[in-house]
Amino acid sequence: MPxxxxxxxxxxxxxxxxxxxxxxxxWTKTIxxxxxxxxxxxxxxxxxxxxxxxxxxxxxxxxGLAFAALHWAAHPWGGGGFFSLWYPAAGLRFAAxxxxxxxxxxxxxxxxxxxxxxxxxxxxxxxxxxxDSISIMRPALAYAAAIxxxxxxxxxxxxxxxESGSEPVTAAPMRLGIAALLAPVLNALxxxxxxxxxxxxxxxxxxxxxxxxxxxxxxxGDLLGIIVLAPPLLSxxxxxxxxxxxxxxxxxxxxxxxxxxxxxxxxxxxxxxxxAGLGAQPTPLLLxxxxxxxxxxxxxxxxxxxxxxxxFLPYSAGPLxxxxxxxxxxxxxxxxxxxxxxxCYADTQKIAxxxxxxxxxxLFQAERLKTLRAMSVAVIHEISQPLSTLAIEAGHLKSxxxxxxxDIAQSAALVDRKAHTLSELVRRLRRFGGRSVDEPSPLPLCxxxxxxVQMVAPELRSAQCQLVLAPVPxxxxxxxxEIELSQALVNLLRNAITAAADRTVRMSTQMRGDDxxxxxxNAVSARSAPPSAxxxxxxxxxxxxxxxxxxxxxxxxxxxxxxxxxxxxxLPLHSPRSGTET
Amino acid sequence: xxxxxxxxxxxxxxxxxxDDDEDLACTIARLLIRHGFAAQAFFDTATVSAALDRQxxxxxxxxxxLGTTDGFAFAxxxxxxxxxxxxxxxxxxxxxxxxxxxxxxxxxxxYLEKPIDTDRLVxxxxxxxNWSERERRILTLTALFTRREREVFDLLVRGHSNKEIAExxxxxxxxxxxxxxxxxxxxxxxxxAQLIALSRGEGTPPLPx
Numbered sequence: 001m002p003x004x005x006x007x008x009x010x011x012x013x014x015x016x017x018x019x020x021x022x023x024x025x026x027w028t029k030t031i032x033x034x035x036x037x038x039x040x041x042x043x044x045x046x047x048x049x050x051x052x053x054x055x056x057x058x059x060x061x062x063x064g065l066a067f068a069a070l071h072w073a074a075h076p077w078g079g080g081g082f083f084s085l086w087y088p089a090a091g092l093r094f095a096a097x098x099x100x101x102x103x104x105x106x107x108x109x110x111x112x113x114x115x116x117x118x119x120x121x122x123x124x125x126x127x128x129x130x131x132d133s134i135s136i137m138r139p140a141l142a143y144a145a146a147i148x149x150x151x152x153x154x155x156x157x158x159x160x161x162x163e164s165g166s167e168p169v170t171a172a173p174m175r176l177g178i179a180a181l182l183a184p185v186l187n188a189l190x191x192x193x194x195x196x197x198x199x200x201x202x203x204x205x206x207x208x209x210x211x212x213x214x215x216x217x218x219x220x221g222d223l224l225g226i227i228v229l230a231p232p233l234l235s236x237x238x239x240x241x242x243x244x245x246x247x248x249x250x251x252x253x254x255x256x257x258x259x260x261x262x263x264x265x266x267x268x269x270x271x272x273x274x275x276a277g278l279g280a281q282p283t284p285l286l287l288x289x290x291x292x293x294x295x296x297x298x299x300x301x302x303x304x305x306x307x308x309x310x311x312f313l314p315y316s317a318g319p320l321x322x323x324x325x326x327x328x329x330x331x332x333x334x335x336x337x338x339x340x341x342x343x344c345y346a347d348t349q350k351i352a353x354x355x356x357x358x359x360x361x362x363l364f365q366a367e368r369l370k371t372l373r374a375m376s377v378a379v380i381h382e383i384s385q386p387l388s389t390l391a392i393e394a395g396h397l398k399s400x401x402x403x404x405x406x407d408i409a410q411s412a413a414l415v416d417r418k419a420h421t422l423s424e425l426v427r428r429l430r431r432f433g434g435r436s437v438d439e440p441s442p443l444p445l446c447x448x449x450x451x452x453v454q455m456v457a458p459e460l461r462s463a464q465c466q467l468v469l470a471p472v473p474x475x476x477x478x479x480x481x482e483i484e485l486s487q488a489l490v491n492l493l494r495n496a497i498t499a500a501a502d503r504t505v506r507m508s509t510q511m512r513g514d515d516x517x518x519x520x521x522n523a524v525s526a527r528s529a530p531p532s533a534x535x536x537x538x539x540x541x542x543x544x545x546x547x548x549x550x551x552x553x554x555x556x557x558x559x560x561x562x563x564x565x566x567x568x569x570x571l572p573l574h575s576p577r578s579g580t581e582t
Numbered sequence: 583x584x585x586x587x588x589x590x591x592x593x594x595x596x597x598x599x600x601d602d603d604e605d606l607a608c609t610i611a612r613l614l615i616r617h618g619f620a621a622q623a624f625f626d627t628a629t630v631s632a633a634l635d636r637q638x639x640x641x642x643x644x645x646x647x648l649g650t651t652d653g654f655a656f657a658x659x660x661x662x663x664x665x666x667x668x669x670x671x672x673x674x675x676x677x678x679x680x681x682x683x684x685x686x687x688x689x690x691x692x693y694l695e696k697p698i699d700t701d702r703l704v705x706x707x708x709x710x711x712n713w714s715e716r717e718r719r720i721l722t723l724t725a726l727f728t729r730r731e732r733e734v735f736d737l738l739v740r741g742h743s744n745k746e747i748a749e750x751x752x753x754x755x756x757x758x759x760x761x762x763x764x765x766x767x768x769x770x771x772x773x774x775a776q777l778i779a780l781s782r783g784e785g786t787p788p789l790p791x
Binding site for chain 1 (some may be wrong): 603605606609610612613616674675676695696697698700
């Protein structure tokens with residue numbers, strides 16, 4: 001390759017000349033205009049835009065700065081045909097894409113273009129400007145594609161469970177691992193078709209000779225950069241975003257020591273072999289990395305990789321031949337890949353085990369609830385038998401003693417009244433517990449809502465909470481199993497009561513098309529972070545509610561707005577034609 | 583355990599209350615007596631069966647779960663012996679399927695949940711007794727006829743003329759007239775309208791000769 005210092009991103013040579021930068025310039029101008037406009041904030045629209053996009057703009061600005069710094073920091077590991085064999089900026093790019101979603105891809109491309117234009121890495125004049133711009137934009141595109149592929153692959157493997165809305169919880173670490181390996185490879189692979197499609201800028205022969213070395217260097221640099229930099233950035237972002245601090249709990253000494261010993265020993269062995277003149281042998285570190293990754297998961301794997309990289313990078317930054325450096329980094333990459341994938345694998349296993357344990361607990365709880373229900377049903381029935389006698393006799397006593405002296409009459413009346421209250425209570429209780437084997441039947445919504453409210457009344461009192469029940473349209477009827485559905489509503493109401501910041505829970509009902517929509521709303525204080533912060537047991541209650549609602553052909557959606565949480569239950573309305581006689 | 587109510591002018595048919603909870607059975611029987619019915623409490627199926635041979639019951643108020651016996655099955659067996667027995671069921675374990683079955687399959691008049699709603703019980707029992715009395719009248723009436731007379735009577739009260747009846751039964755119109763005369767004589771009625779009323783269980787049935 002003719003150039004003394006080849007360009008980054010691509011590893012393909014640059015010869016910049018005539019001014020064809022119009023399009024790119026216009027684009028960057030539009031973006032900076034947008035950014036500028038947002039800061040004026042005169043009109044409402046602009047202010048609104050600023051509020052909505054300010055975090056993203058800030059992120060992009062930070063991204064640009066960090067990108068430039070990391071890009072510069074990579075230059076000591078450069079070589080012929082590639083920019084650097086250790087390219088941490090790739091890790092930054094990957095982390096940004098993984099965290100903020102693929103929609104940010106064009107903005108990252110634009111930011112990188114801006115940065116390169118400002119630092120002079122992208123000459124704005126010259127014949128190769130389009131060529132160069134495209135090669136600058138390519139990596140972000142390749143990374144986005146890799147992430148999309150890894151996500152869809154994992155989604156397909158785990159069936160429909162992956163997209164059940166609770167993605168951050170169930171996201172398999174394996175997805176991240178696969179994406180991290182796939183991204184640099186795709187980046188290198190996309191080089192060839194792009195290069196063929198574009199007008200050649202350098203002698204074709206030069207490219208072909210160096211192609212393999214160039215692509216290997218590119219992939220290696222990106223790979224190392226991603227594996228070393230992306231995980232801590234991502235966990236930092238997660239730490240900043242939410243209260244998931246448990247991710248930072250340190251493993252105990254007992255776990256830490258053997259890992260450290262093994263790592264130390266293998267490092268010593270590597271260095272010893274090296275000194276003995278056998279060259280940099282990756283095997284001991286490979287084995288150690290695999291062991292640590294499988295045993296302790298991603299965090300330990302990452303620290304191992306960091307240690308290994310810290311051992312070799314200063315050396316490989318020194319005056320070494322390109323071939324030697326490439327060799328060294330190949331070994332380094334092998335160690336990193338093996339360690340990283342074993343860590344991801346171990347974490348995935350761990351999550352799967354946790355999920356299984358969680359399911360078991362749920363199952364156990366369901367079993368216990370069933371027993372409890374059977375018991376309470378039995379109690380209700382046992383009570384109703386003697387109560388029948390009692391109520392009738394009390395009524396008789398009352399009517400016979402009515403004209404006796406006031407004291408006796410009063411006592412008898414009291415006994416009669418209490419017996420009636422008890423009978424009423426038993427009848428009402430039986431409606432929840434007694435018909436456990438019932439078929440689903442047409443059920444007026446107002447009845448369902450009222451019984452749910454009755455059931456949470458004690459909790460409302462003890463939480464000093466107020467429940468505002470909007471009037472229910474009386475003609476709304478659903479085809480449902482009353483006990484189950486009121487259980488679902490009770491679960492949702494309980495959560496709302498626990499989370500209500502202003503001690504008020506609202507419940508309203510309306511008709512939307514062929515559905516009845518029940519909306520349970522509570523205010524949340526700005527501080528309490530989204531779903532998991534609202535106290536223990538929240539998860540299971542919502543899961544049960546969702547299962548029940550879906551079993552009735554309905555849907556449970558969480559529909560938040562700033563300061564408020566809405567749980568929205570929609571149920572298909574009962575059509576009278578399909579009515580069953582009861 | 584039989585207590586005749588002083589108010590009941592004509593001796594009313596007896597109500598049998600069957601529940602394996604003895605206290606409840608007695609309580610309900612006493613409640614019914616207070617409301618002017620003649621009622622008797624029973625605690626097991628054997629006693630009811632035996633009592634059915636000795637006297638006429640108009641209505642059975644029965645629990646569905648009688649220890650190990652199924653109340654429905656037992657009530658049906660009684661009904662096959664005494665077709666004019668009205669059935670009212672009660673239970674401490676109400677289910678929709680049972681409620682439907684009680685009325686549809688087992689010919690029950692009502693299905694009461696425990697704790698018992700007194701007013702509903704009383705109205706169910708009095709309705710049952712009325713029904714039972716009507717049934718009994720019709721049964722008494724038709725018991726007077728010969729088979730041929732019963733056939734002629736059935737067609738008569740449905741509004742067929744002598745000629746039509748003769749064609750249907752493939753007998754001569756003359757014979758139909760003979761049967762008709764016998765029917766009128768036996769029922770001591772005059773005119774078709776009274777015959778029709780009798781066929782519906784209305785009016786007093788003639789005393790058996």
